[in-house]
Amino acid sequence: MRAVIGGIPGVGKSTVLDILRAKLGARLEVVNYGTVMMEEAKLRGAADRDQMRRLPAQVQREIQASAARKISSMKVEFLLVDTHFSIKTPQGYLPGMPSHVVSALAPDALIVLFASAEEISSRRAADATRVRESSIESVREELEMERLFAVAASNECGAPLAMIMNRQGEAEGAANALAAVMGV
Numbered sequence: 525m526r527a528v529i530g531g532i533p534g535v536g537k538s539t540v541l542d543i544l545r546a547k548l549g550a551r552l553e554v555v556n557y558g559t560v561m562m563e564e565a566k567l568r569g570a571a572d573r574d575q576m577r578r579l580p581a582q583v584q585r586e587i588q589a590s591a592a593r594k595i596s597s598m599k600v601e602f603l604l605v606d607t608h609f610s611i612k613t614p615q616g617y618l619p620g621m622p623s624h625v626v627s628a629l630a631p632d633a634l635i636v637l638f639a640s641a642e643e644i645s646s647r648r649a650a651d652a653t654r655v656r657e658s659s660i661e662s663v664r665e666e667l668e669m670e671r672l673f674a675v676a677a678s679n680e681c682g683a684p685l686a687m688i689m690n691r692q693g694e695a696e697g698a699a700n701a702l703a704a705v706m707g708v
């Protein structure tokens with residue numbers, strides 16, 4: 525079973541995935557799509573994520589695609605690809621799972637993890653280690669775009685899309701809902 529999970533920064537994705545990892549142990553492999561992309565980019569001479577972002581767009585597309593092929597060849601009972609369906613950039617929202625990527629991954633399920641804009645906004649504001657836009661308006665827009673791009677990816681690959689809410693103080697519940705969607 526191969527699934528793709530996306531969620532905007534601060535939604536609690538790392539927290540929920542850690543809980544699921546603790547439950548499933550070796551049956552589950554969580555693969556961070558950005559990390560695999562970076563491994564592929566290193567083979568093409570980029571030293572870090574900033575250099576990767578500055579590579580010609582066509583090279584970045586190739587990196588995205590080869591990361592997807594690498595992930596789709598992994599053999600494990602439950603594989604969860606940790607990513608973002610949309611990435612906010614100064615030029616606009618970038619699709620994290622454009623058609624050539626989601627088709628190469630061929631997931632069985634897509635999941636968007638979401639939370640209330642108010643909670644995400646206060647979690648971002650509390651995290652002094654990162655510089656992130658934390659206004660409620662901005663978070664609301666990102667949440668909406670994450671959903672819209674996930675719908676587009678679902679339509680592209682034909683996999684069902686589940687929406688899972690990470691309620692304040694109930695990350696365990698969100699991890700259980702995720703396990704249920706994955707058929708654990």
Ligand SMILES: Nc1ncnc2c1ncn2[C@@H]1O[C@H](COP(=O)(O)OP(=O)(O)O)[C@@H](O)[C@H]1O
Nearest residue numbers: 533534535536537538539647691692693694695
């Ligand atoms: N259900 C929840 N209830 C309360 N706090 C949460 C919940 N989920 C995550 N958090 C907290 O929110 C912050 C961001 O969570 P994190 O998992 O790092 O987000 P992400 O990986 O999506 O950026 C952390 O301080 C985490 O402890």
